[in-house]
Amino acid sequence: MNRRDFIQKSLLTLALGQGAPSLLSRTALAAQSRDKILVVINLFGGNDQLNTLIPYRNELYYRLRPNIAIKREEVLDLGANGQKLGFHPELRPLMSMWNNGELAIIPQVGYPNPNRSHFISTSIWHTADPSRRQETGWLGRWGDLQDDPFCDTFLGGATPQAQMGERRSAPAISSIDAFSIRLPRQFEEAFNKEARLARSGTAEQVRQAMLSLKGALDKIGRLREVKNRAQYPDNAFGRSMGDIARMIAGGLGSSVYYTTLGGWDTHAGQPPRQAELLGYVAQATAAFRADMKAIGRDRDVMIMVFSEFGRQVAENASFGTDHGEGGLMLVLGGGVKGGLFGSEPDLEDLELNALKYQTDFRNVYATALNWIAANPKEVLGADFSPVALW
Amino acid sequence: MARALTYPQATHLLRRAAARGRKQEAQQLVEMGLEAAVDHLLRDPAPAPIYTTAATRNERGQQHREISQLWLNHWLTTPTPAAERMVLFWHGHLTSEFRETMGAQGIDFWNQFATFRQLGYGPYGELLKAIARNPVMLLYLNNAQSRKEHPNQNWARELLELYTIGPGHYTEQDILEAARAFTGWTVRLPGNQRPREASANVAYEFFFNRNWHDTGEKTFLGKRIRSGEEVLEILIAHPKTYEFVGRKLLKFYLCPDPPEPLVQEGARVFRSSGTKEFLRWLFTHEAFYNPEYRNALIKSPLEYLVGLWYAAGVSRVDFEERPGRGLYQALAAMGQIPFDPPNVAGWDGGLAWLAESPFLTRLNVLAGFAGRERGLDLEVFMDNAGGALALVKPEAQLL
Structure with a gap:
């Protein structure tokens, strides 16, 4: 146990010694590490940007999506700073963050020579290498340089490529409460x-x-x-976000937490499905930030949300959309400088029915790496221009 | 002259082929000799039980538990367990997800498995053609709703990327053209029954909806075509299909990173003679018994549980009663729910099975085997077996 672990553990013991099973008290936390924390949420399947961040004053949007467009009167207006864009109604829990300048919206994020395969594009985002030569993940390469096996943690059943390094990969924890060994003593000793x-x-x-x-x-x-x-949404993703809050509060000490929410591959019947999923993201992040505020860590935690690609612009015949290119990233937190980092998508200048990318995702990664005091060039292999999000 | 099969070779063969076995069966294989033992393992699949349900079409969770239980119990009791591991391979390759395929019922998924069982050992082209018309697949990858006005690209894309030639051998335009060719390939209930009114025992059937089909000419992989059948024929004739799927077979049956010469040799057998001959080639290949490949794979959760139950003499699990219900949840926690792979690419497998939480679940399952030492025969389940305590050894996780 290193010194930092020891201090944290002692404080934790102190804080928990009172027997109150609540989030740690401020006194214990005041002495805890002030290190910055990155929480990454991977929306697997390809979230549709155009029905998340809606160009609701653009007639063409409604013409290209006669059945699945979000109705003008339902769109949440983002005001002058949101240019002519608005949010999906299920993102209402994020509106106060937007209004407080704690939510950065980055539209049309992608990379050169976009790939529309879920698996290849996810791998490109995870390795941060569009040329597909890298096999390790971007956070895995950072983790290789750390001493603590818990420098980053995955909430779920199988560590993603993003957190796979040469030397180590992030521990995968599905649930704090289920994570105990329940074997007869003999078996445990033999193990x-x-x-x-x-x-x-x-x-x-x-x-x-x-x-x-x-x-x-x-x-x-x-x-x-x-x-x-x-209160978190009552599903695996909500519980994972709740567990991340508990890990931070309990002093696990990871600088990076990573989790996944799937189901975004809306080739058919998109509107109810995407609405449900967007609701989970908004509710879980709002709950998470409330927990962070309660322990005084809100300004230390940056939450980054991404998906492997956006979806095509014109809808298909099954009330859905097919795989596209540029997609939406959200970055939020008490220490984040909010705003719209990019412009309204040009629906007349498409690439095979998809939005062209405008911002390279590695620029956003560089920002996130700076946040946790990592060296972006060392991890990403080249200089990228961090987006000024803090 | 018949080639000999040693006892250690027999346990390896049985574990790999069937993921299930006991000492006496391994000894029988030794007595048969290599060729006859392989013939014996690769016999035509025994039929699975018929599935009927009392659940309604909306009670899909119950149907899912019922077919999962029916399959596992069949795997535990069938005289041809190698066929069930083969079914698992095709299920992880030509994937469909129960929770994502809302219209499809337990019976539809059960029928898809019957197709794997019936055609899985034969020529890949025949299986592919059947799966292209399989109602679960048409619903899962949304081709059932694909119309000429706006073709849905989901099935066309995965057909190329995951099911046949693999990435790097086609363009986005090929996907669009293939999607056009498959418009109108859809499903219906027999007698045009309406889903709301039909019983959950009524299965979907394939239906070609002429009015939805784009009859125009398409250019697919450089060839002028019109129909979905022609897309399939081009892919079935394509050598990359056999290299791509054959490599996957080797990863499932031999080792995580099969050597290139074996991939090439295997692809030729797979192409010319189908899956059963491919497996016969592999199981009688000298390389298969190379110590380097013994214990080179990690058991998937289904292989782990089936192997373990069988070793303990369990021939029936019941998900509706304790402790079976807990085991169904354990399958989810270990990361492998039958009929429900995590995504269209199937299960990653390998060391990913042994990340912290799923590995912990594997160990906790063992509590149910404490005190059952008698009747526990781990000879085939794992190397270095002894009593029940051996189950915490690393070897217990290996296939």
Whole structure:
């Protein structure tokens, strides 16, 4: 245990010693690390930008989407700073953040030579390499340079490529509450013994996974007493966001938390599905920020939301949209400088029915890496111009 | 002259082919010798039970549990378990997700598995043609709603990217053209019953809707065509299809990163003679028994549970009663729900199965096996087996 861990653990013990299973008190947190934290939310499937950030004063938008356009009267007006764009009604929980200047909207984000495959495009975003030579993830390369195995954490069942490094990958924790070993003592002892016996080949890789699991059991077990105050959507994504808040409050010490929400591949029946999912994102991030405010960490946490691509502009015959190119990123938090970073999409200048990208996602990554005091050039392999989000 | 099969080779073969076995079966394979043992394992699939449900069409969760249980119990009891691991391969390749395919019922998914069982060992082209008309696939990848006015590209894209030639061998324009060719390939209930009124035991059938079909000429992979059938014929004749899918087969049956010469050799067998001959080629190949490939794969959660239950002499699980209900949840926590892969690319597999949370679930499942040492036969399930405590060894996770 290093010194920082020790101090955090002592404070945690102090804070929890009172027996109140609530978020940590401010006194304990005042002495906790002031390090910045990045929370990444990956919307897998390709979120449709045009029905999230709506060009509702553009007639062409309504002509190209006769069945699935968001009705003008339902759009949330973003005011003068939002140019002529507005939000999907399910994003109402984000409106106060927008009005307070804590929400950055970055439209038409992408990369050169866009790829419309979910898997290839996701891999490009995860490796931060459109040339597809890199196999490690951008956060994985950063993690390779850290000492703490919990420098970053994935909330879910299988660590994404973004958090896979050469040397290590982020621990994958689906749920704090479910994360305990429930085996008869003999089995647990045998497991600990086997984990110490080196092997070769795949068996050795399994043994390494056993060691990671043992380490994680110790660390995560301490967080069970930490509870959320805010209400999160009652689904896996909502619970993951709630668990991230608990991990931060409990002093797990990760600089990066990463989670995924799938279901955005709306080739058919898009409107109800996307509305439901956007609602989850807005409600969960609002709840999360409320929890961060309650422990005085709101200004330390940057939340970054992305999807592997946007969707095509003209709707298809099944009330849906097909895979596109440029998509929408959102960055928010108490320490984030809000605003619209980009312009209204040009619906007359399309690439095979898709929005052309305007901002390279690696510029936004560079901003996020600066936030956690990482070296963007070292991670991204070249200089990118950070977007001025803080 | 028949080639010999040693006992250690037999446990490896049985584990890989069927993900299920006990000592006595491995010994029987040894007595048969290599060729006969492989023939024995690759016998034509025994039919699976018929599925009927008392659930309504809206009670999909119940139907999903019922077909999952029916399949696992079949895998545990069938005389041809290798066929069920083959079904798992095709399910992870020609994917459909239960939770994403709202109209489709348990019976439709059960029928899709029957297609895998019936055609999965044969020529890939025959299986592909059947799946292109399979109601679950048409609903899952939205081709069922694709009309000439605005073709839906979902099926056309995944057909090229995931099911046949793989990325790098086609353009976005090819996807658009293929999507046009498949317009009108849709589904209906027999006798034009309406879904609201039909029983959940009524399955969808393929239907070609002439009025939705784009009859114009298309250019697909440089060839002038009109129909979806022609798209399939071009892909079935394409050598890349066999290299791409054959490599996936080797990753499923041999090792995570198969050597290129084996990929090429396998692709030729797969193309000329179909999946059963491909597996016969592999299982009788010297390389298959190379120590480097023994224990080179990680059991998927289904393979882990089926193997474990079988080793413990369990022949029936019940998801509606304790403790079966907990095991259904454990499958979700381990990351492999039958009929419900995480996305259209199927399961990643490999070490991803052993990330912290899913690995922990695998271990916690073992609590149910404590105190059942008698009758637990781990000889085929894992190398270095002993008593039940051996289940916490790394080898228990390997296939």
